Every structure is written in C-alpha cells, then in structure tokens.
Amino acid sequence: xxxxxxxxxxxxxxxxxxxxxxxxxxxxxxxxxxxxxxxxxxxxxxxxxxxxxxxxxxxxxxxxxxxxxxxxxxxxxxxxxxxxxxxxxxxxxxxxxxxxxxxxxxxxxxxxxxxxxxxxxxxxxxxxxxxxxxxxxxxxxxxxxxxxxxxxxxxxxxxxxxxxxxxxxxxxxxxxxxxxxxxxxxxxxxxxxxxxxxxxxxxxxxxxxxxxxxxxxxxxxxxxxxxxxxxxxxxxxxxxxxxxxxxxxxxxxxxxxxxxxxxxxxxxxxxxxxxxxxxxxxxxxxxxxxxxxxxxxxxxxxxxxxxxxxxxx
Numbered sequence: 001x002x003x004x005x006x007x008x009x010x011x012x013x014x015x016x017x018x019x020x021x022x023x024x025x026x027x028x029x030x031x032x033x034x035x036x037x038x039x040x041x042x043x044x045x046x047x048x049x050x051x052x053x054x055x056x057x058x059x060x061x062x063x064x065x066x067x068x069x070x071x072x073x074x075x076x077x078x079x080x081x082x083x084x085x086x087x088x089x090x091x092x093x094x095x096x097x098x099x100x101x102x103x104x105x106x107x108x109x110x111x112x113x114x115x116x117x118x119x120x121x122x123x124x125x126x127x128x129x130x131x132x133x134x135x136x137x138x139x140x141x142x143x144x145x146x147x148x149x150x151x152x153x154x155x156x157x158x159x160x161x162x163x164x165x166x167x168x169x170x171x172x173x174x175x176x177x178x179x180x181x182x183x184x185x186x187x188x189x190x191x192x193x194x195x196x197x198x199x200x201x202x203x204x205x206x207x208x209x210x211x212x213x214x215x216x217x218x219x220x221x222x223x224x225x226x227x228x229x230x231x232x233x234x235x236x237x238x239x240x241x242x243x244x245x246x247x248x249x250x251x252x253x254x255x256x257x258x259x260x261x262x263x264x265x266x267x268x269x270x271x272x273x274x275x276x277x278x279x280x281x282x283x284x285x286x287x288x289x290x291x292x293x294x295x296x297x298x299x300x301x302x303x304x305x306x307x308x309x310x311x312x313x
Contacts, residue, residue, distance in 0.1 A: 172283070
C-alpha cells in the first residue's frame with residue numbers, strides 16, 4: 001500500500017501517559033474519529049516509534065512518537081448533488097459556509113443524501129481527503145439543527161493547518177444561543193468532561209473519564225425567563241454546548257434531547273428545534289497567513305424568537 005508523504009505525527013506528553021493508542025490518536029488528531037483510528041490501526045497504518053502497531057489497546061508512553069499514515073483518497077461513494085450553498089468566502093484553498101439549520105454535514109444512517117458533503121462534491125472539483133471519503137474537506141462539524149459558519153478545506157495542506165489551529169485553539173468559534181432561565185453568574189466558564197451517555201448511546205453526557213470539554217459564556221440579554229448567551233468553545237466535543245448548559249441548569253431553548261424543549265409561557269409555534277447558531281469564526285489563512293474573521297446573522301426563525309422576546313415575554 002502507498003503511504004502519504006506527510007503522515008499525522010504526534011509525540012506523547014506526560015499527561016497522556018498510559019492512554020490507549022486509539023483514544024490518544026482520536027483525542028489528539030482533531031480530524032480523526034475513534035472508529036476511523038481503529039480501522040487505521042487494524043490496517044497497519046499506525047506506527048509507534050517507527051514500528052507498525054496493530055494493537056489499539058497499546059498504552060502510550062511519554063515521548064512515544066506516533067505516526068499515522070492515511071490512505072490515498074479514493075473515489076467517494078457519496079454522490080454529488082446540486083444543492084444551494086450559502087458561501088461566505090471561497091478561494092483556491094478553502095470555503096467558509098453558512099450552514100442552514102436543517103442540513104446534515106456528512107452522510108450517516110438515515111441521511112445518505114442531501115448533506116453538506118453531497119453539495120460540496122458538486123460545487124468543488126477537489127477536496128481534502130484527510131476527513132475520509134464520507135466527509136471530504138470537513139475540518140469541524142455542526143449538528144444537523146445547529147446553523148452557522150463552518151470551514152471546508154480544498155487540499156490536505158490547508159486541512160492539516162486548520163486542524164492544527166483547531167487543536168491549539170487558534171481557530172476560534174463563537175455561538176449565540178437562547179437558554180431557559182436567568183443565567184447567573186453573567187459571565188462564566190464551564191469545565192466538565194463529556195463522553196457517550198452510559199445508558200443512551202445516541203446522547204452525550206458529563207461523565208467521569210470523558211474527554212476534556214471547556215465552554216465560556218457571557219449573558220448578552222436577560223429576557224427574564226430566557227437568556228441570550230454568547231459562547232466561546234475552547235474544545236469541540238459532540239453536543240458540548242447543549243450538554244454543558246443543561247448540566248448547569250440552563251438548557252437550550254428548543255432542545256428536546258437535553259432539556260424540556262420549551263420554556264414556560266413560550267408559544268410552541270416559535271420552537272424550531274434547538275436555538276443555537278455559530279455566528280463568528282476566526283482563523284489564520286494557511287496560505288496567505290492573514291488573520292480572517294467571518295460573521296453570520298442567525299436564521300429567520302431564531303430572529304423571530306428574539307423579536308418576540310424583545311416585545312415583552
């Protein structure tokens with residue numbers, strides 16, 4: 001098999017001592033899922049100190065050199081589809097997309113078509129292959145019902161740079177959300193490990209032994225029984241914002257998975273699933289080295305809810 005000239009290369013630091021190889025790689029390589037890492041290990045594409053390691057249970061040691069060789073990009077089974085995209089920025093290296101609320105990012109059971117990946121395959125001739133054939137070019141994700149900004153890489157060099165910025169927290173993501181309750185304190189930092197829910201595998205939860213997760217928030221507007229928050233992600237775990245806010249007692253409005261969905265007195269017709277929008281994105285362009293910032297207003301249904309609250313909830 002051919003190996004990429006530039007493998008993913010990592011060195012184990014002391015805090016990671018004793019961690020399983022697959023968990024270490026999935027945690028440190030922002031663009032690799034645990035299931036994909038396990039397949040790469042099984043296929044002999046992971047080396048520890050220059051020796052192939054096919055044992056996902058290997059416990060890493062301080063200063064171990066981990067190399068992960070990604071396979072050559074293959075023709076995707078996902079078909080291109082002519083789906084309109086809200087493109088905020090595009091050049092030869094990347095795109096910034098304003099994802100609509102109901103669009104799924106990549107194909108999954110129950111969503112084999114109509115996804116962002118289907119649309120991107122039609123729009124772009126080439127995309128980075130690092131994310132795998134099921135999600136080419138995808139550097140970070142947004143949940144299906146979360147709207148807002150996300151980056152797509154057109155080549156591997158750009159993808160690697162953006163993934164590194166994501167891991168080192170140089171790629172900054174800001175969100176707006178409406179939550180149930182009058183949030184106190186007005187400015188805060190939520191630090192609680194997030195992992196798969198022990199009873200419901202479709203959900204995430206704050207659990208002992210979960211992955212580090214940190215969310216910062218600031219109250220922008222107090223509507224009494226509902227608060228408008230600005231959020232900054234320091235990490236990017238699945239469902240992190242929704243899980244963290246529910247954990248501290250302020251579930252996202254419209255979130256029927258981690259909260260009651262509605263808030264007392266709020267008309268049901270205004271609920272449009274969870275009120276969460278990725279409104280600002282900042283990063284350094286991998287090619288030009290220019291610091292870029294993009295913003296996108298919340299979708300009409302989010303703004304309609306804000307208008308209703310402003311009139312006197």
